[in-house]
Each structure stands twice: as structure tokens, then as C-alpha cells.
Amino acid sequence: MTHWEAFFREKITQILREKKSLIDIGGGLRISKEKGNRFSPRNEWIAGMIKTRGVSYKVLDPVLDYCPDIVGDIHALPFPDNSQEAIACIAVLEHVTDPFAASREMHRVLARGGYCFVYLPFLYYFHAEKGYYGDYWRFTHEGTALLFKDFSRVEIQPVRGAIGTLMRLTPAGRYPFLERMFYAADIICGKLRSKQVSGFYIFLEK
Numbered sequence: 029m030t031h032w033e034a035f036f037r038e039k040i041t042q043i044l045r046e047k048k049s050l051i052d053i054g055g056g057l058r059i060s061k062e063k064g065n066r067f068s069p070r071n072e073w074i075a076g077m078i079k080t081r082g083v084s085y086k087v088l089d090p091v092l093d094y095c096p097d098i099v100g101d102i103h104a105l106p107f108p109d110n111s112q113e114a115i116a117c118i119a120v121l122e123h124v125t126d127p128f129a130a131s132r133e134m135h136r137v138l139a140r141g142g143y144c145f146v147y148l149p150f151l152y153y154f155h156a157e158k159g160y161y162g163d164y165w166r167f168t169h170e171g172t173a174l175l176f177k178d179f180s181r182v183e184i185q186p187v188r189g190a191i192g193t194l195m196r197l198t199p200a201g202r203y204p205f206l207e208r209m210f211y212a213a214d215i216i217c218g219k220l221r222s223k224q225v226s227g228f229y230i231f232l233e234k
Contacts, residue, residue, distance in 0.1 A: 030211055031220065032229055035185040039231045040116075043143050044077045047113040049084040053102055053134075055094065056118025056147065063087040064094050093160070102130040107137040114138075118147040123161040127175060135178050138234040144179070148172055149227040151193050172228050181233035189214030190222035 029037075040057075043050060055064030059075040064087060078085045088105075089096035100106040102117075102124055115134050121127040134144055148167040156163035167175065169184060176182050188196060192210040195201045201210075214220050 032185050032187040035229050035231075039143075039145055039183075039229070040074060041077070043114045043116075043145060044074070044081055044083055047083070047143060049112065050078070050086075050114045050116060051098070051107075051112055052085065052087045052116045052118075054089060054118065054120040054123075055087040055096065056120060057116055059085075060087065063096055064089075091160070102133060105133045105137050109136055110139045112137045112139060113142050115142070115144045116146075117144065119149065121146070121175075122149050122163060122165045122167070123156070125164065127165055127167075131175050132178070135234060140234055142234045144230075144232040144234075146176075146230040146232065147187075147227060148175075148230065150225055151197070152226055153197055167228065169223060169228065172230060176230065176232055179232040179234055181231075183231040185229040185231075186220070186225040186227075187229060188226040189217075189219035190224040191217065191219050193222075193224055193226045196226055 055066070057071055057074055058064065058066050058068035059071050059078070061067045086097035088098040088100050090099065090101050092099055098106065102120065103126060115138060117134060121130055124130050138144060150166050150168060152166065154163050169186070172184055173182060189211070191213045192207065195206070195210045200206050
């Protein structure tokens with residue numbers, strides 16, 4: 029398991045153990061075939077944990093197309109102040125017109141001590157979806173820290189090193205067994221400490 033995969037599992041597990049509700053903005057956890065436009069069997073353990081622990085899980089999306097539980101805009105979330113225990117916002121903020129407004133909204137609706145788990149891309153290919161969302165932004169480590177400066181706790185985990193990031197931008201990066209080789213190369217060459225990464229997982233606490 030890579031450093032970022034371990035971080036993802038650790039923090040999502042923490043959220044589901046400590047909180048009783050989770051709003052998944054954009055359905056980025058990809059655990060439901062009915063709510064969202066993508067599903068990942070790799071994340072079925074999350075769905076299992078949600079069911080076992082009785083966590084209230086709801087998907088929020090700005091359109092009805094993919095059957096979300098809640099239709100809403102991340103720039104103006106349809107929740108009162110300090111009302112939500114946890115939020116997931118994975119691969120969303122590059123697609124919104126004002127990520128700073130979106131960050132402020134997530135901070136506003138989270139209860140004190142509430143958690144937020146985010147993924148942001150940095151060196152990553154263009155991936156708009158015509159008729160659904162554009163692709164506007166990329167985020168450095170410094171930009172990520174600035175975006176979430178209002179949170180009391182910010183943990184940032186880079187995704188991939190410089191070699192893995194470079195190869196991810198090529199067709200070779202689509203093959204899991206090759207990606208493991210690139211990860212090993214990043215470790216051997218000390219490139220996991222590089223600032224040239226694919227993106228960041230971020231764990232936030234209000």
C-alpha cells in the first residue's frame with residue numbers, strides 16, 4: 029500500500045468511526061452504483077463500514093442527473109451553520125468556479141470538531157465532462173494550505189512522487205502493475221519528497 033493509499037484509508041476510517049453522518053459532495057467516494065456517475069469496487073470496504081456502523085451517508089450534487097440524495101451548490105451549501113459532522117469532497121474543487129468560496133462554505137456548515145476529507149489535483153491531465161462540469165484549477169502545496177487556512181487542523185498528503193506523476197500523464201500510468209514500479213522508483217530516487225506531485229489528499233478539522 030502506498031503512503032497516500034494508507035492515508036486515505038486511515039482518515040476515512042477515522043471519520044466513519046467517530047462521526048455518525050457524512051455528506052459526500054460530488055459522490056467522489058464512488059461507493060454507490062445508484063448515486064453518482066462512477067463506482068469503484070476498490071472502495072466497497074467504505075460502504076461496508078457505513079452500513080456496519082450505521083452512518084448516515086448522503087451524496088450532494090448540483091444536478092439531478094446521477095440521482096443524488098441532495099441537490100445543492102457547493103458555493104452555497106443547503107445546510108445551517110455548524111450542522112454537519114463530516115464532509116468528503118474528492119476531485120471536486122478543480123471543477124468549481126470559486127474554490128475559495130467552496131472552502132468557506134464547507135467550513136461554515138461543519139460543526140466544531142467536524143471533519144472534512146478532500147482531494148485536489150496538481151500535475152494532472154485536463155478532465156472536464158461536457159455538459160456537467162468544467163476543469164478550471166490546479167493546486168500546489170502552498171495553494172492548498174492557503175485554501176484551507178480557516179480550519180484548525182490541516183494534514184496534507186501528496187499523491188505520487190515526481191516519477192509516478194510524470195508517468196501518470198502518459199498511457200503507461202493507466203496500468204496498476206506499472207504504477208507500483210514507478211512508486212518503487214520514487215522511493216529509491218527520493219522523489220516522494222518532491223513538490224512535483226499528482227495532487228493531495230487533505231484531512232481537515234474545524
